[in-house]
Amino acid sequence: MKKSLYILLLLVGLTLTFVLGIIVYSQMAEIQPKMLIIYALIGIVALISIFVAIKKMKEEKEGQPIEDEFTTLVKYKSGFYAYLASMYMWLFIFLFRDISSDVETLLGGGILLSGVIGFVCKFFVKQQLNEK
């Protein structure tokens, strides 16, 4: 219970700090459209993480275990697919690196996309676990 609460507090704290940072930065300088895409990605990842943390905390309160054989299987399978997809993503980032000359943007975008790929893979693995 405590662990879930700490994770939730940390996530909410990080998200609020990030939003505050963007508000302050937008008053000092104009935000570029490509940066807006990255901010949106960060926002999506943060929102999904907060939603998952709240759900886990609620389930833990109900007396359910945090992990069981099903979640472990989904974790391993989706982890494998996310790893494969991330490799292709980094290859594409390398091939199309001329789109942005800013290395930090490319790296940050890549890391964020890896997070999104992880969520997507988990969703699809759950949908097709027993299907041939």
Place this chain on the structure above:
Amino acid sequence: MRNRIKELRARENLTQLDLAKIVNVRRETIVFLEKGKYNPSLKLAYDISRQFKLQIEEVFIFENKEDST
């Protein structure tokens, strides 16, 4: 493989959460089991069957395509 968990659970007036707590898994696992989207481990199949006081093969029905032809 199909199973009779939903039917047996209804017969014993158990919710998905109740059964999940008894066999020490998450409610999500019971949901996926009932939908036939997940095949349980032998231990979980045994725990569920024992809860309903039945044999494993009475709860989990393995359908071999060759048998039906």
